[in-house]
Amino acid sequence: MKFDALLHKLANQHGWTILYIREEDSYRIQVVTPGDRRQDVYVTFRKDDAGGWIATMWSTVAKVEDFNLTDPLELLRFNWRHLYGALAVRKDEVVLVQNQLTDEANWNEVGRAISTIAVTSDGIEQQIYGDVDTN
Numbered sequence: 001m002k003f004d005a006l007l008h009k010l011a012n013q014h015g016w017t018i019l020y021i022r023e024e025d026s027y028r029i030q031v032v033t034p035g036d037r038r039q040d041v042y043v044t045f046r047k048d049d050a051g052g053w054i055a056t057m058w059s060t061v062a063k064v065e066d067f068n069l070t071d072p073l074e075l076l077r078f079n080w081r082h083l084y085g086a087l088a089v090r091k092d093e094v095v096l097v098q099n100q101l102t103d104e105a106n107w108n109e110v111g112r113a114i115s116t117i118a119v120t121s122d123g124i125e126q127q128i129y130g131d132v133d134t135n
Contacts, residue, residue: 003055003102003105004027006105006107006110007027007029007043009107010107010114011029014031014111014115016029016030016031016114017029024044025045026042026043026044026045027043028040028041028042029041029042029043029114029118031115031118033118033119033123034122035126037122037126038122039118039119039121039122040060040118041057041059041117041118042057042059043055043057043114044056044058052101052102053101054099054100055099055100055101055102055105055110056098056099056100057085057097057098057099057100057110057113057114057117058088058090058095058097058098059085059096059117059118059121059122060093060094060095060121061094061096061121061124061125062093062124062125062128062129063092063093063094064092064094066129067094067128069094075087082096082120083116084112084113084117084120085097085113085117085120095121096117096120096121096124098113
């Protein structure tokens with residue numbers, strides 16, 4: 001199944017809102033998270049060195065200036081503890097990101113990755129900003 005079709009079917013089954021952003025060649029998927037909150041997960045596409053297509057799934061956690069970056073070891077420990085996604089910096093934001101080969105993608109792993117990235121990102125966002133739902 002083509003990755004685009006997989007995303008649309010997952011969104012339909014889970015009740016997620018999906019929007020294709022043509023100028024960025026990416027998708028924005030809005031996932032309902034605990035506490036009647038919502039979190040956007042983006043999916044962009046890149047090629048690896050072997051020419052294979054990679055879907056990069058990511059969600060914003062915080063602005064860089066609002067995130068505590070003083071303990072690099074704790075950030076690395078976070079990445080080890082969490083099975084879906086790793087913390088990274090994208091432009092001026094801290095994001096939770098996971099990469100997936102598009103040709104190898106299957107229903108369960110992509111659905112679980114999107115859901116877990118959304119819930120984890122929203123939880124971190126809530127720790128930083130309180131009950132303000134920034135995305």
